[in-house]
Amino acid sequence: MSKVIWKPGTFIYPLPVVMVSCGTMEKSNIITVAWTGIINSEKPMCYISVRKERYSHDIIEKSKEFVINLTTKDLVYATDWCGVKTGAKVDKFKEMKLDKEESKFVKCPAIKQSPVSIECKVKEIKNLGSHDMFIAEILSINADEKYINAKGAFDITKCNLITYANGKYFALGKMLGKFGYSVQKKSKSKKTKKF
Amino acid sequence: MSKVIWKPGTFIYPLPVVMVSCGTMEKSNIITVAWTGIINSEKPMCYISVRKERYSHDIIEKSKEFVINLTTKDLVYATDWCGVKTGAKVDKFKEMKLDKEESKFVKCPAIKQSPVSIECKVKEIKNLGSHDMFIAEILSINADEKYINAKGAFDITKCNLITYANGKYFALGKMLGKFGYSVQKKSKSKKTKKF
Numbered sequence: 001m002s003k004v005i006w007k008p009g010t011f012i013y014p015l016p017v018v019m020v021s022c023g024t025m026e027k028s029n030i031i032t033v034a035w036t037g038i039i040n041s042e043k044p045m046c047y048i049s050v051r052k053e054r055y056s057h058d059i060i061e062k063s064k065e066f067v068i069n070l071t072t073k074d075l076v077y078a079t080d081w082c083g084v085k086t087g088a089k090v091d092k093f094k095e096m097k098l099d100k101e102e103s104k105f106v107k108c109p110a111i112k113q114s115p116v117s118i119e120c121k122v123k124e125i126k127n128l129g130s131h132d133m134f135i136a137e138i139l140s141i142n143a144d145e146k147y148i149n150a151k152g153a154f155d156i157t158k159c160n161l162i163t164y165a166n167g168k169y170f171a172l173g174k175m176l177g178k179f180g181y182s183v184q185k186k187s188k189s190k191k192t193k194k195f
Numbered sequence: 196m197s198k199v200i201w202k203p204g205t206f207i208y209p210l211p212v213v214m215v216s217c218g219t220m221e222k223s224n225i226i227t228v229a230w231t232g233i234i235n236s237e238k239p240m241c242y243i244s245v246r247k248e249r250y251s252h253d254i255i256e257k258s259k260e261f262v263i264n265l266t267t268k269d270l271v272y273a274t275d276w277c278g279v280k281t282g283a284k285v286d287k288f289k290e291m292k293l294d295k296e297e298s299k300f301v302k303c304p305a306i307k308q309s310p311v312s313i314e315c316k317v318k319e320i321k322n323l324g325s326h327d328m329f330i331a332e333i334l335s336i337n338a339d340e341k342y343i344n345a346k347g348a349f350d351i352t353k354c355n356l357i358t359y360a361n362g363k364y365f366a367l368g369k370m371l372g373k374f375g376y377s378v379q380k381k382s383k384s385k386k387t388k389k390f
Binding site for chain 1: 369
């Protein structure tokens with residue numbers, strides 16, 4: 001084998017790095033999370049895994065609601081800061097000059113500066129060891145209209161999303177291809193499958 | 196609110212896009228997956244969500260094993276192709292000229308060309324609707340030694356990982372900061388928390 005065998009670790013990269021807002025408009029918090037992703041397409045479901053000792057853990061456990069806010073180059077400092085500070089001691093919205101906006105289906109505020117805020121309702125909490133996995137249904141996708149083009153589609157290349165890999169934040173680089181491009185080159189009418 | 200409310204969708208981005216190998220050295224397959232991530236740190240656990248009708252679904256359901264292979268710029272064509280073709284009709288290793296290498300703890304082959312292969316053992320299968328979520332324990336991280344630097348650390352910036360966002364594959368771009376940099380600027384000795 002050409003590879004070195006290391007002990008088990010959390011080495012799936014690159015990952016999303018999102019700011020999760022929780023609580024209410026009056027009493028809220030933000031926790032940065034990289035252990036997140038989509039787990040089902042129809043109907044749309046996702047998860048966040050949160051250490052039990054984190055301040056946001058109990059808020060989400062009780063309210064069964066949270067909002068996932070995608071993060072950008074402009075938000076990278078706030079993203080990092082909200083991941084290392086505790087809401088028990090600081091008001092993260094205030095300190096990072098982030099604006100709250102009301103959500104439609106949950107009591108948690110969304111972060112106005114985020115290009116996409118995803119309202120989530122917890123369906124199950126799975127105790128896995130260091131982390132609880134909050135399995136949630138996605139209730140709505142709230143997209144900043146400035147990134148929606150004339151055709152009504154969200155242009156993801158415009159909002160400067162960031163990604164997280166092995167302790168570092170990265171901008172997205174060059175676009176390398178569209179889903180299905182490897183077969184569309186040979187046959188343009190070929191229908192592609194979904195994840 | 197400054198955002199447009201859309202119906203629920205699978206809009207957490209950017210995501211990892213990995214090639215999952217399954218089966219045995221003799222009879223194997225590869226499925227490309229973006230619905231994947233870390234769900235627990237101690238001990239390390241991850242998941243992949245796979246549509247029930249996919250060819251790899253039954254293989255993983257029966258063998259309870261798979262290998263997550265991280266993907267790179269050089270592998271983007273194969274990554275896309277393995278996501279749209281079915282292993283019922285083609286030998287993906289052969290067609291994409293990928294080499295199999297033996298894993299240490301599972302029977303599934305790893306992809307030699309991948310910089311990091313992650314051996315996984317399924318602990319639970321969760322039926323969520325369109326997808327089954329395979330919840331797995333990470334057994335080992337197998338890293339290509341050419342990316343391990345003199346200090347014994349894996350240099351993630353060297354292997355040209357790719358990411359997936361809203362139907363497009365992207366290279367990673369500029370490094371924007373290290374985890375904890377927002378507090379280390381003010382206090383170098385500050386201990387940072389982990390996700």
